[in-house]
Amino acid sequence: MRDIARKELLENLTTYRFSILTGLIFSMMLISIIVSYGDYHLRVENYNILRPGPKEREKVILPPEPLSIFARGLDANAGRLYQLSFRGIDVQPSQQSINRVSSLFSLPDMLFVTRVILALAALLFSFDAICGEKEQGTLKLMLAGRTRRASVVLGKLAGRYLLVIVPFAVLFILSAIVVSLLPDVHAGTEYWIRLAMILAGSALYVASFIALGTLISSVVHRSATSMMVALASWVLLVFVVPNMGATVAQAIGDVPPADRVEMKTRLAVIQSIFETQQSMKNAKQRDYSRIMKQIREANTGMFQTYRPELNRLISLTRSIARCSPAGALEFLSTELSNTGLSRDLGIKDAIWMFVERNTNRFAGLEKGEVEQFEYRAATPGEQIAGVALPDALLLLIMPAVLVALAVGSFLRYDPR
């Protein structure tokens, strides 16, 4: 098996395919780092402009996450300014959303390169692993010796996997080093631990696609057909399943849009202010605590009834999107980069609880200083044992199943 893997490596290293695909991965990673760092830098500048002073406790903004250079996820969302008052929570727009052209497209970060380009490279490296040998007539010769079929397929798989993952891993580590040296990036131990885990997830993801390509190659008998099926699978797994997952979940989730919830709360707040003002028209002493209480009840009611429904929709979307390794990688990498769904929801929960505890102080109805807002992000260990566990497990299981299927399929493959 080792010999076959070595042969695969040596044979492919000098091919046109290796140079063009590695060149593509390199140029994409370079572009992604340049563009993503620029985007991060702009967010840091915006954060520095908006960072509230020690007395401005009614404003909350979180610093951009350096790992968003690798997986941007929801970092621009989490890094907006939240203006808190007794009326509720106003969310300011992110600086990036001002350029409306960007809302039609998505940032090509490192996660995008891995999810889209690396998966394509993996399939293009593996689609002819078996059927290509058959077309050249070398498969018969290979099996005529004492080489076991399982060794052939595993050797080919290992050789081609190394052809993709080694250049990628080297470039990824180089990118991580370069980014850690850039201004505004604090690269502590956690930065390296998280990146190592993302790299491990990416390695499993690539393994899934190499195994898939080999499986397709061991089912069909012509390289041209194998490439067609491989590209169709790539489109299905990378674009259709995750994106269709979001579309289907929204269509069947039956969750009211945020606009409705916002309108209900807004009108309830206006109504309570209006009615209280009318009833206090002749009062000598104006008691605003009633308005505050009603506003607080309206906001709490909205958050408590809507939030479980939103969680259900998110959970449904995740379940559908995870059917593809691309979906699982998206969730795993964004969680590990601290730019994922759980952090976004966690920040909102923390802000909500903060407002709940301090409403009366915001309104001046209670003496004492407003607390200092604090948010503690989950550690990589907590994430991998919690919210990222299903995605990590899926990324482990998928290549294992596909390798087993490829071996099984090749055992019955006609090499003639």
Add this chain to the structure above:
Amino acid sequence: MLSHLIRKELRENFLNIRFIAACGVSLVLMISSIAVLTRSHEEQVRDYQDRVRQQDEFIDRYGHLNRLGWMSALTRGPSQLQALVLGVDREAHQDNFVSNPVPVLLSRLDFAAIVTIIMSLVAILFSYNAVSGEREAGLLRQILASGISRNALLAGKFAGGLVSLLIPFTVSVLAGMLFLALNSSLQLQTADFSVFALLLAASWLYVSVFHSIGIFFSTRSQTSGEAILKSLFAWVILVLVIPNAAPFLAAQFYPIPSATRLAQDRYMITDRERDAIVMQRRNAMLEGSFADLKGIVDLSPNEIQERLKSDPRIGERYRQYAKEYDQIINITNKEQGEKYGKIEEVFLQRSRVQEKLAAILTSASPLSNFVFVATDLTETGLAADDHWERVSGEYSNALSGYADVQYRKAVEKDPTFDYNDYLDLRARPRFQYRPAGLMERAAPDLLQWGVLIMFNLIFFAAAFVSFQRYDVR
């Protein structure tokens, strides 16, 4: 001769697995995407209509001048053709604290995504081996030896390949559009069918660019393997890199001031600072020309009314005071509005330049040009946003003008009438959104159409030139 070559290409393609695969993929994806998005659209329309009704009823019942803008906030309804092209996904803007964050991570699959990503890839798969494949099979020498010119051969391959690619695509698009046309909840107009036709034409042009790219690289490669790798490289750059990277590069080349800081400045200038100035001017007025009313204006409305009834002289003075106070508010609002307007103008000018720069940079890719055309035609793009801003702004001005008149009438009747008091606004103008006309939507994108045609011509001509020097051995 040419027709003979085209017929041969068509026959070969129709029997090929890729034709069957293209038929299946485009039909299944197109119908399923349109069906799911139509269902989602129906729910959005129902929800939107219900929200508009609830807000209208609220203003009828609780209308008052002070919070009129807040209570009458306009939200945009879903576009009629959103089931085809989602365009600018407003959910991804995350305007509300409770917005669903998923659309930021995963975009939804619509007609535009199917055409731009999947059909462009299918187009390359239909053409990458047009020349290099024939050479590998040893047929190219034989064909050219039989007296067929290189130009005729390439034209035949181009036309035959493109027709066999566009047949399954067109059938699936027409099936999708038929699904929309038969859906009673959409109530399509004649203009919508023109949009369908224009969308189909733009899709043909877009798909044809990638078909030409495949043929071009086929004439630049000796083997099919080499041709597909080169074509996919070009595809990645044109479809995935340029459109996605360009807007972010534009933001880095030409930064704009902080939008949140602008919003904070607005609040400070037109609210806090304004209130302070109004209070200062009011106090000066009470210290000067209306010193006799000093003890009265701070009483409760009912107490003031009683004082006015009991003393007609004070009643007249109070009316004068209310009029001048109203003037102070209006003048201060105008001054502060102008002060903020100057800051906003600089911001808007810079953000327009940044947006323009992003649009120019992205237009180096056929994908962006197609996306601009498709989103503008279906009223889901940037031009529709501008139209909405204009129309909703006009309505807001009309509504506040109407409310001001009603308020003045109420103050004339009762000088103690306050802007927090109920104001009968039931006869107010109602908002009726009319999308821009088809010509208005299509005209700004003439350049994008031109760029798509130019891409076709460039790659088509390049393929012809390259094939003249192609080594057929």
